[in-house]
Amino acid sequence: MRAARExxxxxxxxxxxxxxxxxxxxxxxxxGIIRRIDIVEIIRFADAIGITLNDLIS
Structure with a gap:
């Protein structure tokens, strides 16, 4: 996530x-302080940085 944000x-x-x-x-x-994040938050994270969910997790 950090690399994608940067x-x-x-x-x-x-x-x-x-x-x-x-x-x-x-x-x-x-x-790693927040250990659980739901899929909706992951999608929002990807959208906010302008990439697809697939790009974020690969």
């Missing part, structure tokens, strides 16, 4: 804002 040129804070989450949300995902 490739999109977004900071953790910018992506968190696009997702409508607190500023530490993406940091917690990338650091």
């Amino acid at each position: 490739k999109a040129g977004l900071s953790q804070r910018e992506l968190s804002k696009k997702l409508g989450q607190q500023s530490t949300y993406v940091y917690k995902l990338e650091a």
Whole structure:
């Protein structure tokens, strides 16, 4: 997820804002603090950085 976010040129804070989450949300995902994320959130993450779900998971 981090590599995809960085490739999109977004900071953790910018992506968190696009997702409508607190500023530490993406940091917690990338650091493994948030261990469970549902498919809807994964799709929203991919959409926010401008890639497909398939590209994100491959």
